[in-house]
Amino acid sequence: MTTYILNFLISLLIGSMIFFTAVISPSVFATLSSNASSKFLRLVFPRMFLFGIIITSLCFLLSILQNNNLVAILLIIIALSFFLNRNYLTPKINKYRDEELEGNQQAATLFKRMHLLSVLLFIINFVLLISIMVINYYNYN
DSSP states (O other), X not given: OHHHHHHHHHHHHHHHHHHIIIIIHHHHHHHSOHHHHHHHHHXXXXXXXXXXXXXXXXXXXXXXXXXXXXXXXXXXXXXXXXXXXXXXXXXXXXXXXXXXXXXXXXXXXXXXXXXXXXXXXHHXXXXXXXXXXXXXXXXXX
């Protein structure tokens, strides 16, 4: 039973990540002004990352119940990545973006680097979540 719940939660997280990337972000940039889209995304990103932390933490507990150490380790990595994105990178990205808009070219470079790192962590999390689904498929079928 825990496998089904684990797979459901991971699927929910994967789906939310796809929905955010494919629907929310493009819609925001297509319909809102630059200022409004910035305010909206600054509100949504930390919440999305918090959602990722909560879901992966629940999944971690379920993987412990299953004695699935590999999945547990991957889930710790994913949760820490969401935590890093939410609590370190996002505030830095916002700070450097504000400074860039004020004309600071060094901040523009730092913004791009931090944003790229955030995107890479998001992609790595996505790949690791898919990997967990594959691992669970082969372990329990």
